[in-house]
Every structure is written in C-alpha cells, then in structure tokens.
Amino acid sequence: MHAQFQNRRYLIPFRARLLPQIFCDTLVIGSGVAGLRAALAASEHGEVILVTKSDVDRSATTWAQGGVAAVLETTDTDDAVESHIQDTLTAGCGLCSPSVVEQVVRSARPRIEELLSWGMQFDLDENGRPARAREGGHRDHRVLHAGGDATGKEVVRCLSSRVCDAPAIRIFDHCFALDLLTTSDSGNGSVVGAITHHPKYGLQVIWAYATIIATGGSGQAYRETTNPPVCTGDGVAMAYRAGAALADMAFVQFHPTTLYVAGSERALISEAVRGEGAYLVDRRENRFMVGRHEMAELAPRDVVSRSIIEHLVETGETNVFLDARHFKPGFFQKRFPGISQKLAQFGIDPADDLIPVNPGAHYTIGGIWVDDAARSTINGLYACGESSCSGLHGGNRLASNSLLEGLVYGELAGRMSAECRPTVNGNGNGNGGRAGLSESSKQIISDIPLSDRGELDLHDVRSSLRSVMWRHLGIVRDGPLMDDVREMIEFWRRYTLDKIFDDPKGWEVQNMLYVCSLICESARWRRESRGTHTRADEPARRSDFCVHDLWSRMQRPEDAPACVPCAGDAAADSDAVVGQGHEG
Numbered sequence: 001m002h003a004q005f006q007n008r009r010y011l012i013p014f015r016a017r018l019l020p021q022i023f024c025d026t027l028v029i030g031s032g033v034a035g036l037r038a039a040l041a042a043s044e045h046g047e048v049i050l051v052t053k054s055d056v057d058r059s060a061t062t063w064a065q066g067g068v069a070a071v072l073e074t075t076d077t078d079d080a081v082e083s084h085i086q087d088t089l090t091a092g093c094g095l096c097s098p099s100v101v102e103q104v105v106r107s108a109r110p111r112i113e114e115l116l117s118w119g120m121q122f123d124l125d126e127n128g129r130p131a132r133a134r135e136g137g138h139r140d141h142r143v144l145h146a147g148g149d150a151t152g153k154e155v156v157r158c159l160s161s162r163v164c165d166a167p168a169i170r171i172f173d174h175c176f177a178l179d180l181l182t183t184s185d186s187g188n189g190s191v192v193g194a195i196t197h198h199p200k201y202g203l204q205v206i207w208a209y210a211t212i213i214a215t216g217g218s219g220q221a222y223r224e225t226t227n228p229p230v231c232t233g234d235g236v237a238m239a240y241r242a243g244a245a246l247a248d249m250a251f252v253q254f255h256p257t258t259l260y261v262a263g264s265e266r267a268l269i270s271e272a273v274r275g276e277g278a279y280l281v282d283r284r285e286n287r288f289m290v291g292r293h294e295m296a297e298l299a300p301r302d303v304v305s306r307s308i309i310e311h312l313v314e315t316g317e318t319n320v321f322l323d324a325r326h327f328k329p330g331f332f333q334k335r336f337p338g339i340s341q342k343l344a345q346f347g348i349d350p351a352d353d354l355i356p357v358n359p360g361a362h363y364t365i366g367g368i369w370v371d372d373a374a375r376s377t378i379n380g381l382y383a384c385g386e387s388s389c390s391g392l393h394g395g396n397r398l399a400s401n402s403l404l405e406g407l408v409y410g411e412l413a414g415r416m417s418a419e420c421r422p423t424v425n426g427n428g429n430g431n432g433g434r435a436g437l438s439e440s441s442k443q444i445i446s447d448i449p450l451s452d453r454g455e456l457d458l459h460d461v462r463s464s465l466r467s468v469m470w471r472h473l474g475i476v477r478d479g480p481l482m483d484d485v486r487e488m489i490e491f492w493r494r495y496t497l498d499k500i501f502d503d504p505k506g507w508e509v510q511n512m513l514y515v516c517s518l519i520c521e522s523a524r525w526r527r528e529s530r531g532t533h534t535r536a537d538e539p540a541r542r543s544d545f546c547v548h549d550l551w552s553r554m555q556r557p558e559d560a561p562a563c564v565p566c567a568g569d570a571a572a573d574s575d576a577v578v579g580q581g582h583e584g
C-alpha cells in the first residue's frame, strides 16, 4: 500500500486546543439501529452525545424491509433456537464465530421483548402474536416484521422516540464525524473522542471516555447498491486511521433482487417477496433457480446472486424478473405496501407484470474487528452494527440477522462503554477524568503539508471508483483484474488523499478510497472462494483460509494481514466448490 495511505492520520489539519470543546461520557457516532440502541444503554451510566451526519432517520435501518430474525422462546421450542443458530452457521460458510452466533441468537428474545415493551408495533398473526415470515437460508418461519415491509422504519421510530426522551442523551444531527482523536498516533493510545463538523457550528472536538462507532456499511462504494447515500464507510475508515484492526474486508453481500429500471435509483425488493412464494424467472419465464440449488429461489443470497449473473452471461440478457402474479388478489399490496408504491411509480403492477431485478451491493460483512464485548483493538473504542465485524455473519450473512445484531451489539457496546469511565482507583481508559481528557487536547495536533500534485475531479473519482468496484470487486472476482483495480485506486489515492477538503463530499470520497482499497487488498489476499467472496481464478474453498484477516495501519505495506484462526464449524469448512458446498 502507498505510504500516503498508510501514514495519513487525520483528514484535516487542526490544533485541538483551539477548537470548541464539548464533553460527554460516551460518544455514539451513527443513528441506525446500532447507534440508537447503544445510546440508550450508555445513557444508563452517564451522559451521551449521539452524532449523525444527516437527519436521525436517514440510515440503512430505516430502509430495512424484511424484518428481524428472532426466535421468541415463549412460543417456540429450544429446537427452534438451535435451528436459527445452525442456519446462521451454515450461511456463514465456516467463518462464523460460533460463540458469537449463540450469544446473538439467544439474546434475540430479551431484545425483542424490550422493543415490544417500548411500543414497537410488529405485524401480528391471527393469535395476536408477532407474525413470522420466512426468508432465504432460513429453514423456519422466524422473521418478525412491521408495517408489512417497513420494519426498519418502525424500529427507528420506536428507538428514536425513546432516545429523544432520554434526559442523558444529546443528539447532534447533521454533524459529520471526521476522525477519532487518540492519545498517540502510533496505534497504542486510547480513543478520547472525535473531531466533528457541523454546517452551522463548524469544527468541534467532542471528548469522551468511550466512543462507539455505529456508522453502518459502505454500499455506496459500489455503483449498484441497495444502500442509502449515507453508507460511505466513514466509521470504518476513521477507525483504520486511528489504528484499529479491520477484519474480513473481502466479504460484501450482494442482494439478488434490486429493482432494475434503467436510469432510476436502485431500490430493494425484499427477500420476503421470494419468501412469500415469488419465483425468479428469465425473459422466457423459465424458473432458472430450480435445479441450481435445493432451496431454489430461497437459497442463500450469494448463491442466488451468482446464479443470476451466470444466467445473464448464458442468455445475454440484461436482467431477470420476479414473478408474483400467482399471489392471491390484493396480497402483494397488503403484505408489501412500500414496494407496491415504488413499483407503481414505474407503472409496474405485480398482479399483472413481471418485476425487473438485478443484484446490488447490500451488506458490508467486514468492518471494525470487535470482541464479544464490542471492544475494538484500541482502548476506548467500541463498534456495533454494520460498521463492525463481530464474527456473527462469517463469510455470508443470513437474511434479517443484521437488525438483530444491531440490537444485541448496540446494547452490549453501550453497556460495556461504562468500563472506560475513570474510577477512584484510576481504572478506565487512563484519561484521568475530564481534566485529563481536556489535558489530552493540548497535545493533539494534525499537520498536513500542502500538496503540489494536480487535482482530480472529485465527482469523477467517486463515480469511476464505484463503477470499477462493481465490475471487478463485485459478485465474481478475478486475481489479475483485481491487480488492475488496485493500481487504479492507488492512483486516485495519490491525488486525493494528499488534499485537504472542507466539506463532507470530499471527506466521503477519501473514506471510500480507504474502504475500497482495503476490500481490494483483502480480496486479493484471500485466494479462495467462500461465501460472498467468489474468485473465478480460485474457485475452491481452502481450509487454510478459514481465518479472519485483520488489517491495520500499523502493519508495513508489504506485510500479509494478521490472521485469527476461526473456531468455526469444521464440517462447514471442508474444501468445496462454491455453489455445491454447504451454503444452505
């Protein structure tokens, strides 16, 4: 990796002591399910500031349609919990951390009961209990949903109204977190807060004993994506600059069914549509998934996405279709009101028309490496939700497990952040109380020399980067083509990371360059095919790659990543050709 990339510690030059100073006990960055839940838990032991770069409800969480995977043991047997655990491990292709899977799946019930007690309105079945749908990779009906296909919106409504009512939480919206502040630049210091930018108040320093990153994924790194514009990987990039380890960056989940209307913004067509019985067909109305996988349309997402791409190559067509014309009259509109509305905007009536779809980047599996208490590899920094990599999803995420992870790890991160507060014995993250925190401020200085290199058009860099990522680091990858991408990113980095920008558009492109570069490095290093990571030149799964690959700014550019052996399911890791293996 280029030295410019390795060495850059902060995106902007500053003297911390000259900026406005704000103090809190816990700083939470991001207002999706993970950040909102983390803020609530942290507010039980101290003052919290929650910053979010847009409106509070602008997040992937708000866009979530299908639901939350959860077994409620009050109505289900322990076998049902075991089966959820097993489905998660199977989808993860040998790379899940089994203890994390168990912890998350077993925590589903208390987290959901808590939501219910806070007024969450799940859709109910005829017995008045939360109705349960089935999605790809799930053997049982266990996906709870709200408003038909508006689960995320209801989760955000429920959590954010509670956050707004919590006296210990202050919300700073439209406040962009630029970088984490650390007591040392060499990766062995503690995180003591963040530098932020607000259009009205400018740059500010927010000091905190603990900082929780909950900034979501980086789907915007791809031209075709289901993600909202806020998903640019900022938190992952800032954690990397601060010295935290990132893991499994090669793994990006592609959703098989994104509405494909040329020229329009892509929109997700939930997996639940297939769960309710819709078929995937081609232009000749041939159900091409039948015979490719025993679960046909409900095979895990990587299998379905790859099959679509293969089928398009075979047929020369531009997209495939969802066929829901056999649904009972009125059912589609009732079960999927949001999707129906979106389709109506393009004159598509699912009762009469096929729905044109294609895959798109959907979920960032890799991210900030955290332990089973949501701690990153540096003191004072926690991460939860899509910006983190906890080992829950392994090599592929089971549908509807991410809202669940956000709830479970959000609560955990918020609760665990209490350990950073100074005690009378001097424990905590070593900052010595508020006086100590502000003392740190005097020492934090960022100097960035002015560059005399030429300027690139930022908009062009952004769109070229997204295109090349989609073409060569998308669903099927190939070693030599990824080498070319690496060189292109290297070039853009050289002319972009040497510059100093003064608004989020520039900072987001810089962050995307970090994230794309790390996805590329990890994907080149992983000489196998597993889960969402498929290499045409390395089609077999290799047991010597059954490890989490960790990347940090501290490693030398020529070094291989640190590898953490995966305590995964050995049976699920036998060498297998992708598509015929154990994906579900």
Ligand SMILES: Cc1cc2nc3c(=O)[nH]c(=O)nc-3n(C[C@H](O)[C@H](O)[C@H](O)COP(=O)(O)OP(=O)(O)OC[C@H]3O[C@@H](n4cnc5c(N)ncnc54)[C@H](O)[C@@H]3O)c2cc1C
Binding pocket: 029, 030, 031, 032, 033, 034, 035, 051, 052, 053, 054, 056, 058, 059, 060, 061, 062, 063, 064, 065, 066, 067, 068, 069, 151, 152, 175, 176, 177, 178, 214, 215, 216, 217, 226, 227, 228, 230, 231, 234, 235, 268, 362, 363, 384, 385, 386, 387, 399, 400, 401, 402, 403, 404, 406
């Ligand atoms: C269309 C769609 C449908 C989905 N459906 C489902 C589903 O049915 N079930 C399921 O389990 N999962 C689903 N997912 C995935 C799931 O929604 C996400 O993984 C999950 O919501 C992520 O939550 P989060 O809190 O980690 O991040 P997000 O919800 O993405 O929130 C990230 C937050 O961080 C803020 N932020 C980012 N950068 C900065 C910065 N620099 N400074 C300040 N704030 C910042 C953003 O503004 C945002 O508030 C879906 C995803 C999409 C895109």
